[in-house]
Amino acid sequence: MKRHLIGLLILQHFFAISLTAQDVVTTTDQLIADIFEQFTAESDEAIDYETFYEELLSVSKEPLNLNTVTREELEKLPFLSDTQIENILFYLYRYGPMQTIYELQLVEAVDMTDIRRMLPFVVLGKAEKQLPKINWRDVVKYGRNEILMRIDRGLETKEGYRLSKVGNENQDTANSSKYLGSQFYNTTKYRFRFKDRVLFGVTAEKDAGEQFLGNTKKGFDFYSLYAQINNVGKIKRIVLGDYRANFGLGLVLHPDFGMGKSSYVMNVIPRNSGLKKYSSTDEYNFFRGAGATLEFGKMNLTAFYSFKNIDGDTLTGNFTSIYKTGLHRTISELGKKHNIHQQVVGGNATITFTNFQMGLTAVHTSFNHHLIPQKSVYNYFYFSGNQQTTVGINYRYRWHKLNLFGETAVTENLALATINGFTVSPLSTVSLVAIHRYFSPEYDTFYANTFSESSRVNNETGFYIGTEIRPFRKWKFAAYTDSYRFPWTKYTINAPSTGMDYLLQTDFTPHRNLSMFWRFKYEEKMNNFSESKAAMTVINPILKGYLRYQLVYTYANFTMKTMIEGNLVKNAKLMSGYGITALQDLSYKFTKLPLSADFRIQFFDAKDYDNRFYTYEKDVLYAFSIPMYYGSGSRYYLNFKYELNRQISFWFKIGQTVYSDDRETIGTGNEKIIGNRKTDVRFLMKWEF
């Protein structure tokens, strides 16, 4: 024990020195964006950044008390791996409450980088589990309000806004497919929070091209309202209005961001966050109704109900697909709006012991029309009908240093999906993870989102292995391999196929103001060879290799980021192409003014669409941009944040992309811009009171 204490004091000394100076990541905003970027850098799927950001920001406002923290609370920190969460809980269980935050260094598999990331989100308090009752007078008196208003606009006029002139004989036909509204995007949000106990909010949104005041619409196109109350007696949580539900490993129900393959190789298990408010602007991926979670000792029981109108074309009486974009800009898009009534009823029962947790989740969905996809070979097994029930059992078991987890689910047609794996940290410097998944081609359910290669959880079997090794101070190596198979055909793959992914990332942090990494990724996946003359479609492998180097350096009020990335792709026609991009970021925080500014200049040269790049860029609050580029050209932007006073802040961003590959237009259809320049402007105001 004495040795333990002396060790702690020494650690505290060094730790304190390292924390007094400015870190590579300077603000919580930047830290969250940095974490999100690492998760999404390799992904070409749209991930809901608003929810991700808002949740982490709310944790930073009400930091977690490490001495009373639960697994569910720690799972709010996506940068912590399952092994790290287990190790923190195990440490607290074994040694009792922490005396100082520096004790985190004694937890296995948690290093200084992790601790720095945790700092804005954790505190040490008394180890009291009992929460005080909610006093409604305090709620009114001490609750925090926030109003946000954001306006975006593209400066170049898109084709959809160019109406045919009066007198043109085809005027009506030509204009019928054009956008009805203005070029402005606007979102307005009101938020209220009292600690982490009472949450309330309203969101209103109008997408660019949607009408605000006119013959088809009066007001915003999308409204959302939520209320959430936590920990009132046996009621652990009540949600009213718009909410999300995440249970198990995501085979049944997980509309939130599910951890996939990324450079956080150990963070691959979707988090079981239960019911929670929904405050984002995605117009499809949420429930609307009510739900509650009750706590009976070790058992949590949840029930929820949702009724929502969703979009789809029901002219024939049935619908072939759900229209999920939430865009209602044209007459045709408006014709699909809210045609389908969707009812969802579901529940979950979870029992938790010290080393063991088990849960049962069931969801039943019904529509007032039949969903009948336009049948093709690849979607032969997709769900068809107007009612669906899915049931799943999930477990988690800690045995010595081994954390076993898994979920198995079936739909009413007895199609099976199962995902199982383990994480283990044999030494504080080495962590390992293995996940096996099998989703039968017949398994197709609406809200599944788990670890998989495809975004749709069906028709896939695979094995993922990842490791994170910190052999020396300042160095970290992370690697994964994933080998998978699609036993049935897929969209653009007209035969059963296989694929594989590899990633190797080396992080080096020589000192607190400088960090860099090298990331190499290779993937091999099949695709149709469209130019084949063979009677049956020939499928060929697409081979992609990427290499990225990134360096972040802070000096005084400056932060600089340099990134170079190259890729080599051999496409299904067996033709090779390359892409290269480089960027330089410069951020400065003024000392005498409440102003900070970010500037970027980037060039890209990507021969084909296959060589495209996704690059994260800084944005206004709650927005996150990962624009995609191919062709050749450059991009630059300026992003400002100005804090007028403690209550009111402004953000402003202007960015322009210029193509140098002789293209005369950008985009297609209504999104077409004449010229080779695309400029976007954003403004956001936040008022806190």
Add this chain to the structure above:
Amino acid sequence: MKKIVLVIFILLVYQVLFSQISGIIPSGNSIASTSVSDSRSWTAFNNPAMLGYVDKAEIGIQYENRFIIDELSTKSFQAAYSTQFVNMGLSFAYFGYSLYHEMLLGLGFARNFSDKFALGVQFNYLNAYFSATNEYKTAFFPQIGLNVSISPVFNIGFNTFNPFQINITTEYIIKRIPSVFSLGTEYFFSKDLVWRVQIDKEISSNYRFASGFDYEMLNFLKIKLGAYAGNYLVSCLGLGIKTGAFFFDLNGELHPLLGLNTFASVKYRF
């Protein structure tokens, strides 16, 4: 059933030719077949230098089932005996079924030179049955292995199986016997956690890259995790259980196209 066996057999022959997985050479206890530098375990027809680390004597049997098809299984036996000057090993493997089978017999000798390095040589005798001519054909070839301890926690192993590319020639066909060169490393993070990396090259096939971790979580239980890649990426998971002088190993490999490959062995150490 016969059609399935035929298809899998053709695929397996393809694998033999292009991905260097030979039916007659047992995969070994080491996960992802990273046995060339595995200084804690000797497996029949893998690196004979590891025979030099056998303390007294041991015997073992192995059964490897490919893709849940009995006809594609390999059964093997091994025995090792340590003397003052040299360690000796006897190995036998049988692959196939009545219409096609191969038998391999090996006699190996190895010595550990003061834990600095170990050297081994094995003489192998292959006997293959060809149903078309209803006859057995034989071949004789050596196998040479070396393991060098660079430091107490780091080893480099090298092995070559059939280095002189001996083949079996019949009236109608030439049966190629795999000629494999393997190089691997073994690193001990601690006495409980070992990391191995290996590269194999069968003379007329693609390279095979393999890596795996062995973690002795409890005194009696070992967890093994790894992967190898040739034309396909194959993930591997294994368990090792020790009870008294008995060692049980069970490894599974998930080939993305062909399915599950399992390996089980029992070893007794005197």
